[in-house]
Amino acid sequence: MQDLLFLSQRIPFPPNKGDKIRSFHILQELCRDYRVHLGCFIDDPDDWQHLPMIERMVASCCVLPLSPRRASLRSLRGLATSDPMSLPYYFDRRMADWVAPVLAGRGLAAAYLFSSPMAQYLSAGPKPGRVVMDFVDVDSQKWLHYAAKRPWPWSMLFRREAAKLLAFERKVADFADASIFVSEPERRLFGSLAPEADARLHAIGNGTDFVYFSPDADYPCPFDASHPTLVFTGAMDYWPNIEAIGWFVAEVLPLLRRRRPDIRLVIVGLNPTAEVRALAAVEGVTVTGRVPDVRPYLAHAGAIIAPLLTARGIQNKVLEAMSMARPVIATPQAFEGIAAEPGRHLLIADGAEDFAATTLQALANPRCALMGRQARVQIRRAYGWDAQLAKLSALLHAGPRGDTYIPSVDMGSLRSAN
Secondary structure (H helix, E strand, C coil): CEEEEEEEEECCCCCCCHHHHHHHHHHHHHHHHEEEEEEEEECCHHHHHHHHHHHHHCCEEEEEECCHHHHHHHHHHHHHCCCCCHHHHCCCHHHHHHHHHHHHHCCCCEEEEECHHHHHHHHHCCCCCEEEEEEECCHHHHHHHHHHHCCCCHHHHHHHHHHHHHHHHHHHHHHCCEEEECCHHHHHHHHHHCHHHHHHEEECCCCCCCCCCCCCCCCCCCCCCCCCEEEEECCCCCHHHHHHHHHHHHHHHHHHHHHCCCCEEEEECCCCCHHHHHHHHCCCEEEEECCCCCHHHHHCCCEEEECCCCCCCCCHHHHHHHHCCCCEEECHHHHCCCCCCECCCEEECCCHHHHHHHHHHHHHCCHHHHHHHHHHHHHHHHCCHHHHHHHHHHHHHCCCCCCCCCCCCCHHHHCCCC
């Protein structure tokens, strides 16, 4: 069995843990074929409970704490260099010191990088046999969206990060043997921004654990079921989620309550910011914070909303809601890249008036229950992890690019100036 280095921004979670579901399933897949050496960070103290399980899966690991506050201060070093701030945010000398002997001494068959800032650690030693870069989303374009919606000086800072990070993403894509994105639209977008790498770009989507996210279990109802209840899920310290639910409460909920004063909204997700917690003061709105299991909230929801205004890639929250066979109302941004048919598997709404009218339709129309069942059938058909990861082995086992290809960057150019 050959050795593989897996570097990830955050510790891969079991499959019921939100945004880390992709890295966990990929790690699990790689552990079947390789001795995996895992390097990653933990930025939430609650995540340490998962470390023993991860340690049992891998041959060796380096798991380091990451303080978001300290990392944010550290990221300002990027302003003094040509680096994007994302690089010093995720740079830790202890990680570099752990990676160096893994690269130097094991004759690595491959390296799998989950999120572009982790590529900076490959400057510590010789290049592995194959390098696969999982960008997931085009993060540089996310910063560009943030810049368009924030006042100065944040807009200036975010535009700088977008430009610097795109330049780094292009270097990494040129260095890697293959680069992966979570959806075909994201792959095409990056191909338009980095045409020199287009031939080595691939789309491998997210999957959903439709056994875990099943509507057939007997879930206790976590709220008063006598009222029609809308549910929104997600990490509530993530700005696109904060923006989405803030817009919904300010613009859509008043329109709903004019027609249905008894409507309730439950916001489910860890680490709600002060801005999110303040929404609980609005009549009919509940903010739960972290919950041990999101499935009861999904199972008993009258409808599940995904009113994202800024989104990249595939939204796991939408896939999980569809797997639970509930009516889903999503913005076009939240729907992008999902293999489903609007009007058959979920409902799409654009703008406050349309979102309110579509939500009322979902709550009132018995056919929406059938839509939920059709959505679950579609999830089983299109989003099993085995089908999504079928391409991965081929990308990792492919031969060298060939003697005629000389990458325009070397490993040293991926090094952060830290």
